[in-house]
Amino acid sequence: MDKLQDISAPIGRLFLSMIFIFSGFNKITGYAATAGYMESVGVPSILLPLVIALELLGGIAILIGFKARLISLLFVGFNIVSALIFHQFWNDESQMNPFMKNIAMAGGFLMIFAHGPGAYSVDKDPAPRRTTLH
Numbered sequence: 141m142d143k144l145q146d147i148s149a150p151i152g153r154l155f156l157s158m159i160f161i162f163s164g165f166n167k168i169t170g171y172a173a174t175a176g177y178m179e180s181v182g183v184p185s186i187l188l189p190l191v192i193a194l195e196l197l198g199g200i201a202i203l204i205g206f207k208a209r210l211i212s213l214l215f216v217g218f219n220i221v222s223a224l225i226f227h228q229f230w231n232d233e234s235q236m237n238p239f240m241k242n243i244a245m246a247g248g249f250l251m252i253f254a255h256g257p258g259a260y261s262v263d264k265d266p267a268p269r270r271t272t273l274h
Contacts, residue, residue: 145258145259146258146259146260147259148258149205149257149258149259149260149261150205150258150259150260150261152248152251152252152258153202153203153205153208153252153257153258153261154203156202156215156245156248156249156252157199157200157202157203158199159199159245160194160195160196160198160199160202160215161195161196161199161200161203163195163199164192164193164194164195164196164197164199165196167188167191167192167195168192168196171188174188175188181225181226182225183225194214194215194218198211198214198215202215202249202252202257204261204262205257205258205260205261205262205263205264206261206262206263207263208252208256208257208261208263209252209253209256209257209263212249212250212252212253213249213253215245215246215249216246216249216250216253219242219243219245219246219249220242220243220246222242223238223239223242223243223246226238227239227242
């Protein structure tokens with residue numbers, strides 16, 4: 141079981157981080173369009189550099205397991221706020237899946253916050269605590 145956990149932690153971090161790393165790059169290359177979209181839903185576009193930094197740099201930090209608990213907590217908040225602002229399914233039914241995707245990602249980041257980045261990470265706990273099922 142320990143080997144499975146050691147392998148699944150970095151793979152899980154990869155899966156969670158990919159969407160943010162790619163999204164951060166896309167926001168850079170489509171800066172004006174992203175800024176316009178943010179303004180159209182009432183979010184000041186002056187926040188876009190912070191969003192890009194969190195997505196790109198935070199995504200890379202999660203990928204390598206650097207300051208993973210702190211960054212994960214930031215991503216929990218980011219995903220919940222993003223879901224509430226940009227994916228209002230109560231106004232548009234087609235937004236239900238994107239809303240739930242953001243909530244699910246917040247759950248994944250909560251797991252990293254609670255349990256740490258796991259194996260093969262910069263922040264690897266020198267004395268990992270393994271839980272056993274009873």
